[in-house]
Amino acid sequence: MLTFEMSAGERTIVEPSRKIPVIDDVDVLVIGVGTAGSAAALAAARNGARTLAVDVGGYVGGTGSAALMCLYTIPYSKTYGICREFIDGMADRGGAVRGPVIPFDPESFKQVALEKLQQAGVRLLFYTWAVDTIVQGGVVKGVVIENKSGRQAILAKVVIDASGDGDVAAGAGAKFVLGRETDAKMRPMSVVFRMGPVDVTRIKAYRDAHPQDFSPDPGHNILDIEQKIVRLDGFFDIVRSANSRGVLDKNIHYLRLYGIAGETGNLYINTVRVYGVDGTKTEDLTRAQQESMRQIRQIAAFVKAEIPGFADAVILETAVMMGVRETRRILGDHVLGIEDCGSARRFRDVIMTAEAHMVPGVEIHSPDGGEGAANDAYVAGIELPFNEFSVPYGSLLPSGLDGILVAGRCISTTHEADGWTRSQPMAMQIGQAAGTAAALSVRSNRPPRQVDIDALQRTLREQRANIILPGENISSPEHGV
Ligand SMILES: Cc1cc2nc3c(=O)[nH]c(=O)nc-3n(C[C@H](O)[C@H](O)[C@H](O)COP(=O)(O)OP(=O)(O)OC[C@H]3O[C@@H](n4cnc5c(N)ncnc54)[C@H](O)[C@@H]3O)c2cc1C
Incomplete structure (x- = not known):
């Protein structure tokens, strides 16, 4: 109960300090069990971490299920790791088509992903908002949540922010860019x-x-x-x-x-x-x-x-969930730019390589409108090639903070590069890498920033992720492992 203490001209309510219960203490806490978060939680648990995954919804899949964005816009042959595993699980039940693009049934995603999370031992907490971040000396220690049971805290050795909006990292004081760098405009929203x-x-x-x-x-x-x-x-x-x-x-x-x-x-x-x-x-x-x-x-x-x-x-x-294409991108140790994507730059700390149906200079869902008009290259103008690009581990590490990784559309990229990284197969690959890194961090008792990158890459490859290191010439785990 709060006491009403509104003084003249000041529209605030004073909330007295209070103790809140710590309801759990886990190895890896994943906030958001959406596209990236479902892959992150699965990877963390499979790699041995006691994992708890929290979502404000009562389902898994986020934008891919609740926002009805049930289409992967790359061919089946260019999907990897947990993303491919989800597709296979759905397709085997008639809930997805392994084609040149992959339409899927959002209900099928909910079932397949939930079953896999449960089999891997991930504990879930639905209908729960992450509302604040617990930080000590620049290290994220956990998250404050709110739900029907009230305000509580969960502590974790590593927190993965897969909220799409970067709520947890922003709550920890991470620097971020909202929308396009030049004017903060964001890609449009859609209810499908x-x-x-x-x-x-x-x-x-x-x-x-x-x-x-x-x-x-x-x-x-x-x-x-x-x-x-x-x-x-x-x-x-x-x-x-x-x-x-x-x-x-x-x-x-x-x-x-x-x-x-x-x-x-x-x-x-x-x-x-x-x-x-x-x-x-x-x-x-x-x-x-x-x-x-x-x-x-x-x-x-x-x-x-x-x-x-x-x-x-x-x-x-x-759709019961608003389709939000762009909000915060957390500033990380590396800001992935269009020059990185366009040049197919290979990183020593690569955590995923993929092929985007994109070219530099082509805007996807411009904040300025005009989508589908005759001068919109992405929809109406040109035949798009598939171009290789990679994401480094540094884009998952919020600058100046430890104990936290970001995954999904809030990773550290520029507005232009986010056109390459934002699609669901990419978000799942990034999520798988974040979950695996978090588990290795816990296992080795090192902060996420000091995870042994060779061990991370080796583990990801063993688990069918796609990674191409500088100087390598292989393009898929089928050939690589
Ligand atoms: C309209 C639209 C069309 C798109 N079209 C395509 C397409 O055709 N193909 C494609 O591959 N990609 C497409 N995308 C892009 C892609 O779907 C998203 O970029 C991707 O799904 C984002 O994944 P994510 O894990 O970052 O976020 P999400 O999948 O949105 O997951 C975030 C999760 O976090 C939860 N959450 C958020 N905040 C909190 C909080 N504070 N506490 C607890 N839980 C929280 C949410 O409930 C959600 O479950 C589209 C996106 C939109 C919006």
Whole structure:
């Protein structure tokens, strides 16, 4: 209970200091059991650490499950480690397709990842916010949480911040960059939604008759009824016509559809775009949610009336979690830049190597809008190659702090480089590396910054991660181990 002590003109409440119970003391504490956090917790436990994973939701998967972002946009052949293991687990149950891109069922991810976490002995605490960070002499010692049971503390030898927003590292005083370096603008938010039933054969007939109406990039233009893969960016002309008639907002330039669907099925629509909002502010998240629902009403009515195959479709589901693309990036020992990615720089302390469907200079989901317009290279302009890039361990180590690693979209990169590292297969590879490093740190009784990098790389390779060291010429663990 707090006493109301508001003095004239001062709108604050005094919260007296109090003791809070320490409910656990673990080796590795993972905050956020989303894309990166699920891989991090699994890797930490498999490598021998007593691991507790905390999430504000009641499920695992974060953006990939609750935000319905259920598509890996790289081919199966370019996936590794725990990411591939999750895909295989889902595909074996019909919940994912091992194709040139990988659509998956978010419910399948929740089940497969949860089972693996439980089998590995990870303990979970759902419906729990991490609200503050416990730091002593620059070393993170644990996290303060809040949930139905009140305010409590959890201590840990190593904390992994996989909250997406870098909440724990920021709470420990880590320096960070919010959004784009030049103006702090962030990529747009989206609420993804699902519609069905859709007659995919009618979409295919339209796509085949109007190839110019779709992205020129083969990876953004996949409709394979036999394999049950839909991943389409386009309908540019129909959307433009709807813009001119006032049926669709002028800043919507294309439709992005994906899902597991044969001749008929349900498709996810990732076309809502809300600009000028900050995912670290609850007022902005609330505004973005309401604006997204307005856009969903408009887009759903439009596709039902005008997109071939959608005549019988209704809205089946809207994501329960806001799709936040960008907020804080924690400043680490190494800030991964576009010059690193573009030159395929090899690092002595590499913890993951991957191939991104990106080129330097191409913006993905620009904070300035215009996505899908004729001058947007990523969606409408060019055929994108796959380019190798690597992430060093230094990008997971917040500068000036120890006892903590970051994983997922809050790692230390620039805004441009984050276009390469932010996708889910990358986030999972980074998560696997963070979890493995945390376990080795505990086992060797050394802080994360002093983990034996050779041992880390060896362990990651043994566990099917992809790592290419300077001077090496191997490109996958199949060849490397
Ligand atoms: C709309 C949208 C479309 C995208 N499209 C694609 C795509 O097509 N393909 C692709 O591969 N990637 C895509 N991405 C990028 C990718 O999905 C994300 O960058 C990636 O999932 C981020 O992973 P993460 O682990 O950092 O965060 P998340 O997966 O979001 O996980 C963070 C977790 O932390 C929890 N959490 C947050 N704060 C706290 C706290 N304080 N206390 C406790 N728990 C907390 C959350 O509940 C969540 O479970 C898209 C992203 C968005 C938003």
